[in-house]
Amino acid sequence: MSDPATIAALESPGAAASAPLLEISGLSVMLEVNGTKRPVLRDVSLTVRPGEAVGLVGESGSGKTMTARAIDRLLPRGAEVQGSIRFGGSEVGALSGAGLRQYRNQVAMIFQDPRAHTNPVRRIGDFMTEALRTNLAVPAAEARRRAVDMLTQVGIDDGERRLRQYPHQMSGGMLQRIMIAAALLTKPRLLLADEPTTALDVTTQAEVMAILDDLRRGFGLAMLFITHDLELAAAICDRTAVMYAGQVVEVRTSALLHSDPLHPYTAALAAARPDITQTAHRLRAIPGRPLSAFEAPPGECAFAPRCPHAKDVCRTAVPGLVNLDGGMSRCARAHELRSHLGDAPHD
Amino acid sequence: MSTGIPTAIDAPRFRALTSVRATGLIGIVSAAVVAAATFVAVFGPLLAPYDPNLPNLSLAWIGPTGGHLLGFDVQGRDVLSRLLVGAQTSMLGPLVVVLVSMISGVLFAVVAAWRRGTADAVISSGLDILFAFPGILLAVLATAVFGAGLLAAAIALSLAYMPYVARVLRGAAFRERSQPYVAALEVQGASATSICLRHLIPNMLPLIVAQATILFGYAMVDLAAISFLGLGVQPPRADWGVMISENQTGIVQGYPLPALAAGVCIVAVVIAVNVLGERLFERAQAARG
Amino acid sequence: MRWKFFARRLAMLLASLLVASFVIFAATYLAPGNPIAALSGGRSLPPSSVRILEQRYHLNAPFLAQYWYWLDNALHGNLGISITLRENVSTLIASRIWTTAGLVLYSSVLILVLGIGIGLVAGLRPGSLDTSTVVVTAISAAIPAFVAAIVLILLFAVKLGWFPAIGNGTGFVDNVRHLTLPAFALAVSSLAIVARVTRASVREEGEREHVQTAVSRGIPSRQLIRRHVLRNASIPIMTVAGITIASLIAVAAVVETAFGLNGLGAYLVQAAQSKDLAVVQGISLLLVTAFVIVNLLVDMLYAVLDPRVSLGSRAT
Numbered sequence: 001m002s003d004p005a006t007i008a009a010l011e012s013p014g015a016a017a018s019a020p021l022l023e024i025s026g027l028s029v030m031l032e033v034n035g036t037k038r039p040v041l042r043d044v045s046l047t048v049r050p051g052e053a054v055g056l057v058g059e060s061g062s063g064k065t066m067t068a069r070a071i072d073r074l075l076p077r078g079a080e081v082q083g084s085i086r087f088g089g090s091e092v093g094a095l096s097g098a099g100l101r102q103y104r105n106q107v108a109m110i111f112q113d114p115r116a117h118t119n120p121v122r123r124i125g126d127f128m129t130e131a132l133r134t135n136l137a138v139p140a141a142e143a144r145r146r147a148v149d150m151l152t153q154v155g156i157d158d159g160e161r162r163l164r165q166y167p168h169q170m171s172g173g174m175l176q177r178i179m180i181a182a183a184l185l186t187k188p189r190l191l192l193a194d195e196p197t198t199a200l201d202v203t204t205q206a207e208v209m210a211i212l213d214d215l216r217r218g219f220g221l222a223m224l225f226i227t228h229d230l231e232l233a234a235a236i237c238d239r240t241a242v243m244y245a246g247q248v249v250e251v252r253t254s255a256l257l258h259s260d261p262l263h264p265y266t267a268a269l270a271a272a273r274p275d276i277t278q279t280a281h282r283l284r285a286i287p288g289r290p291l292s293a294f295e296a297p298p299g300e301c302a303f304a305p306r307c308p309h310a311k312d313v314c315r316t317a318v319p320g321l322v323n324l325d326g327g328m329s330r331c332a333r334a335h336e337l338r339s340h341l342g343d344a345p346h347d
Numbered sequence: 348m349s350t351g352i353p354t355a356i357d358a359p360r361f362r363a364l365t366s367v368r369a370t371g372l373i374g375i376v377s378a379a380v381v382a383a384a385t386f387v388a389v390f391g392p393l394l395a396p397y398d399p400n401l402p403n404l405s406l407a408w409i410g411p412t413g414g415h416l417l418g419f420d421v422q423g424r425d426v427l428s429r430l431l432v433g434a435q436t437s438m439l440g441p442l443v444v445v446l447v448s449m450i451s452g453v454l455f456a457v458v459a460a461w462r463r464g465t466a467d468a469v470i471s472s473g474l475d476i477l478f479a480f481p482g483i484l485l486a487v488l489a490t491a492v493f494g495a496g497l498l499a500a501a502i503a504l505s506l507a508y509m510p511y512v513a514r515v516l517r518g519a520a521f522r523e524r525s526q527p528y529v530a531a532l533e534v535q536g537a538s539a540t541s542i543c544l545r546h547l548i549p550n551m552l553p554l555i556v557a558q559a560t561i562l563f564g565y566a567m568v569d570l571a572a573i574s575f576l577g578l579g580v581q582p583p584r585a586d587w588g589v590m591i592s593e594n595q596t597g598i599v600q601g602y603p604l605p606a607l608a609a610g611v612c613i614v615a616v617v618i619a620v621n622v623l624g625e626r627l628f629e630r631a632q633a634a635r636g
Numbered sequence: 637m638r639w640k641f642f643a644r645r646l647a648m649l650l651a652s653l654l655v656a657s658f659v660i661f662a663a664t665y666l667a668p669g670n671p672i673a674a675l676s677g678g679r680s681l682p683p684s685s686v687r688i689l690e691q692r693y694h695l696n697a698p699f700l701a702q703y704w705y706w707l708d709n710a711l712h713g714n715l716g717i718s719i720t721l722r723e724n725v726s727t728l729i730a731s732r733i734w735t736t737a738g739l740v741l742y743s744s745v746l747i748l749v750l751g752i753g754i755g756l757v758a759g760l761r762p763g764s765l766d767t768s769t770v771v772v773t774a775i776s777a778a779i780p781a782f783v784a785a786i787v788l789i790l791l792f793a794v795k796l797g798w799f800p801a802i803g804n805g806t807g808f809v810d811n812v813r814h815l816t817l818p819a820f821a822l823a824v825s826s827l828a829i830v831a832r833v834t835r836a837s838v839r840e841e842g843e844r845e846h847v848q849t850a851v852s853r854g855i856p857s858r859q860l861i862r863r864h865v866l867r868n869a870s871i872p873i874m875t876v877a878g879i880t881i882a883s884l885i886a887v888a889a890v891v892e893t894a895f896g897l898n899g900l901g902a903y904l905v906q907a908a909q910s911k912d913l914a915v916v917q918g919i920s921l922l923l924v925t926a927f928v929i930v931n932l933l934v935d936m937l938y939a940v941l942d943p944r945v946s947l948g949s950r951a952t
Contacts, residue, residue, distance in 0.1 A: 104854030479652035481886035610783035
């Protein structure tokens with residue numbers, strides 16, 4: 001397993017290798033479901049550098065949301081965590097008390113469903129200023145002022161009025177913008193965006209995405225952007241990691257993800273998405289269904305059952321992450337299949 | 348615990364003891380208790396070893412001896428026999444209350460959901476207004492007017508419970524009404540009555556049964572209370588509520604068994620019915636998905 | 637916009653009261669026999685008494701007019717005369733109302749303090765205490781007030797002698813002592829229900845996503861529980877607590893009878909047995925009014941606690 005420092009060095013050779021802000025190495029998580037322990041994450045490794053946007057792409061069950069929760073220490077009770085998550089050099093798992101609170105100020109999470117994630121009986125002003133007033137001891141009036149400022153930045157102009165309203169009086173899109181604004185108030189260094197636009201309608205998605213992207217760049221924040229949409233991740237993130245069955249199977253510069261994928265799964269995902277510029281006679285779906293970590297067949301590549309390029313070597317052992325052309329791939333035949341993955345799979 | 352306005356919220360979420368097996372055991376025991384009570388309610392008089400109604404004051408208050416497992420009550424009658432025979436009115440009364448209030452409640456709920464609009468508004472408002480009467484109060488009023496007795500009390504309770512049943516079921520009826528299969532049937536030309544009777548109501552059945560079970564418990568408590576007050580089943584007729592009232596003097600005199608025995612019977616059946624009702628309720632929720 | 641909600645509820649409740657009072661009044665005519673027989677409870681009366689009754693109840697006027705007179709009288713505090721005691725019903729009520737009010741109040745305090753308290757402890761601390769609470773409350777919720785009454789009398793009056801079994805007592809402190817066992821008997825099953833709902837609501841609210849948001853921001857747990865879990869859980873808790881307290885008004889009759897208390901409920905029962913219709917009507921009217929008012933207060937409390945409520949009845 002390549003260690004995070006090497007990975008960072010590999011991916012931007014020659015650039016001033018700034019110390020990674022977030023380093024996840026060998027993260028494995030088991031959850032207790034109905035009395036039995038099941039793996040949800042298997043040996044996940046990832047880095048995010050300061051100011052960098054990294055996409056985390058996967059279908060349902062891939063473990064992408066779990067990864068974000070593990071980073072934010074929001075795992076359910078009874079979860080077993082192995083491996084390490086380091087933020088700014090300190091081990092996140094070891095934090096407690098004031099240290100943990102400070103960490104939470106520096107890492108802000110934006111959730112998928114804004115309505116479920118806001119307290120319906122409290123006013124927006126309360127919601128937005130809570131962290132400021134409680135953890136950072138900012139006086140109420142000052143906190144409100146900052147909240148109104150931030151609301152303007154996300155495109156909500158009558159902030160004062162909005163602060164007095166309740167969540168049920170607003171649309172989903174507006175609530176998500178408020179959630180983004182609230183997340184930015186504590187001046188975090190890392191944003192964890194868990195499918196922030198999935199619950200919104202298409203037009204609003206575009207608006208909210210634009211706001212999020214602008215503000216992130218404006219404030220120079222790092223971001224881990226979780227989505228199931230490969231193209232969306234590619235559009236706004238510098239690098240993208242693809243997850244399958246609880247593992248990272250590819251990490252690649254976003255620009256190259258489509259044209260030169262390193263893992264069959266990524267290639268299949270990209271191919272499965274209908275392209276508006278072309279006429280397709282048949283949607284190229286991936287046969288079978290996505291597996292969760294606990295469903296993955298042991299001792300072999302998790303994607304092998306569905307992979308059009310699978311050979312015997314894929315079924316003898318779980319492939320490790322190999323470095324390839326500035327990216328990483330968890331494919332036993334990665335070198336072999338290099339540049340051929342864009343070809344149509346044998347039908 | 349009367350009034351009949353227990354909401355869905357207090358169909359208590361029995362997050363039972365740890366293991367799944369324990370949960371199953373409780374359910375089985377409850378079902379057994381209810382089955383036993385029903386059996387006794389039907390066959391009580393045949394099972395009673397002694398005459399439940401023959402007073403013999405010289406035997407009053409004597410504790411368990413010989414063939415008299417629970418001893419004698421205030422008038423020297425065998426307690427066990429009276430309990431067995433008393434199960435009849437104690438179980439039958441609530442049954443009548445549940446049947447009447449559920450049937451009328453379902454009717455109102457379905458009509459309101461089917462017709463929607465004005466009919467629904469009228470029915471809902473009407474039901475809201477009827478909520479003013481707690482069950483026991485209406486029963487007392489009824490007995491003052493019509494004379495004490497189980498029938499008057501049972502009918503009064505049914506009337507008092509009906510608005511609550513209708514309100515709970517109205518929500519479910521509306522949900523069923525807006526399902527696509529109803530529109531499909533309408534398009535095919537099925538009549539409103541047939542759709543309601545053959546599709547709508549059967550689909551609501553899990554909820555109806557769960558609600559009826561929980562309601563049985565409340566009816567049992569309320570009716571026993573009314574009999575305890577002397578306004579329901581009349582002494583010397585055997586009934587668990589009446590037995591508690593008759594034998595209450597024994598408590599302070601040092602002979603608590605007869606009254607306690609009747610009390611235990613009531614509580615045991617009510618707990619069993621509550622547990623069953625909760626299980627059925629959970630299943631109905633799960634079935635709805 | 638919230639005022640519309642209140643106004644609508646108030647109107648509904650006034651309508652309820654009107655209908656209820658009508659039903660209570662109509663009892664005179666629902667009884668078998670003529671109104672005189674109903675009012676006299678089947679007793680034979682001398683002609684002079686019959687004439688007095690006819691006059692007082694305007695029995696020769698049309699039905700609705702009679703209702704109006706009766707209602708008007710009632711609103712002015714004139715509830716008729718007890719046929720058995722030959723006294724004003726209002727006077728008879730006044731002397732007994734404090735017992736019932738005290739009993740209901742005492743019970744309400746027990747339900748709120750103990751019920752919510754136990755539910756909170758069980759809900760916030762998973763573990764053996766919680767499991768035993770679930771079992772105990774499941775059993776207690778099924779114990780009717782009169783069964784609780786005899787058990788409490790047996791344990792605390794007969795065996796332990798801590799509290800008296802029967803009667804009202806004299807003087808304030810003695811009154812409270814006499815009301816203690818009755819208050820507990822009345823409160824037992826409602827207390828259990830409130831404890832269960834509290835526990836369930838606290839558990840449920842604790843799992844909600846908006847609590848996760850607060851956790852992800854590092855809000856300390858005490859504040860989290862207070863501002864996000866309890867504040868939200870208070871809605872269903874208060875609603876159920878309010879409803880169960882309202883039900884106390886009716887069940888008090890059972891407890892008063894069991895403990896030989898000189899309250900409105902016990903008197904209502906006696907009047908029903910002796911067919912003293914005027915008394916039954918008077919007390920019924922009073923109790924129904926109290927019940928309706930408490931329900932209105934619960935509705936208003938709900939609207940205050942939940943800002944999502946605007947128009948229409950309370951969400952179930």
